[in-house]
Amino acid sequence: MMRAQTRVTLTMDEARFLAIALKNPVNVAVLDALRSLALPDAWLVSGCLVQTVWNVLTGRAVDHGIADYDVFYFDPDTSWDAEDAVIRKLQTQLNHLGAKIETRNQARVHLWYPAKHSLPYPPLSCSTDGIDRFLTENTQVGVKRAGDGYEVYAPHGFDDIAALMVRPNRALNFSVTNYNAKAARWQALWPELTVIAAE
Numbered sequence: 001m002m003r004a005q006t007r008v009t010l011t012m013d014e015a016r017f018l019a020i021a022l023k024n025p026v027n028v029a030v031l032d033a034l035r036s037l038a039l040p041d042a043w044l045v046s047g048c049l050v051q052t053v054w055n056v057l058t059g060r061a062v063d064h065g066i067a068d069y070d071v072f073y074f075d076p077d078t079s080w081d082a083e084d085a086v087i088r089k090l091q092t093q094l095n096h097l098g099a100k101i102e103t104r105n106q107a108r109v110h111l112w113y114p115a116k117h118s119l120p121y122p123p124l125s126c127s128t129d130g131i132d133r134f135l136t137e138n139t140q141v142g143v144k145r146a147g148d149g150y151e152v153y154a155p156h157g158f159d160d161i162a163a164l165m166v167r168p169n170r171a172l173n174f175s176v177t178n179y180n181a182k183a184a185r186w187q188a189l190w191p192e193l194t195v196i197a198a199e
Helices: 014-021 025-037 047-057 080-097 106-117 127-131 176-189
Strands: 043-045 069-073 101-105 142-146 149-153
Touching: 014 047, 014 149, 025 043, 025 047, 025 069, 025 080, 025 142, 043 047, 043 127, 047 069, 069 127, 080 101, 101 106, 106 127, 127 142
Parallel strands: 069 101
Antiparallel strands: 043 069, 043 142, 142 149
């Protein structure tokens, strides 16, 4: 008699995600710096959070494979000079970490994105709008300091992160080429990942 196979579904709640993501001291330092600088609508986002969780779940060093630490904020001053001043200030404050900090004002992404990526990019109204546009659903996540704790934004939850699953975000501006390149880089660093085809 054949036995039915049972598929194990890995789940993760917000508290567990946050506890693991904060095991990376750089994530904590960036979040503390964002609070001290009082940047408007400022979030630590995407890969540095998710990849820290992948690293803990797979027994790697917490910073394995993390290329940079992405910061989103939203300031109606869309001048390059204003954004550049924030980039320099945050990098200077965090230089001692030896980490690459990528800081972007989400209020001005629509000004440069089309020329860089040959794709349209409507203006955003807040930082979480930018998170919603990431190529993969599992990286649509952000954390910011709130009171004595943290606020987490994760429109698709945390189960794909726990399951080491990468799936395309079919929101606006999706690029199959960019998705495939990102997924291939990640699989080279974390071979345990399951990647859902974009086509």
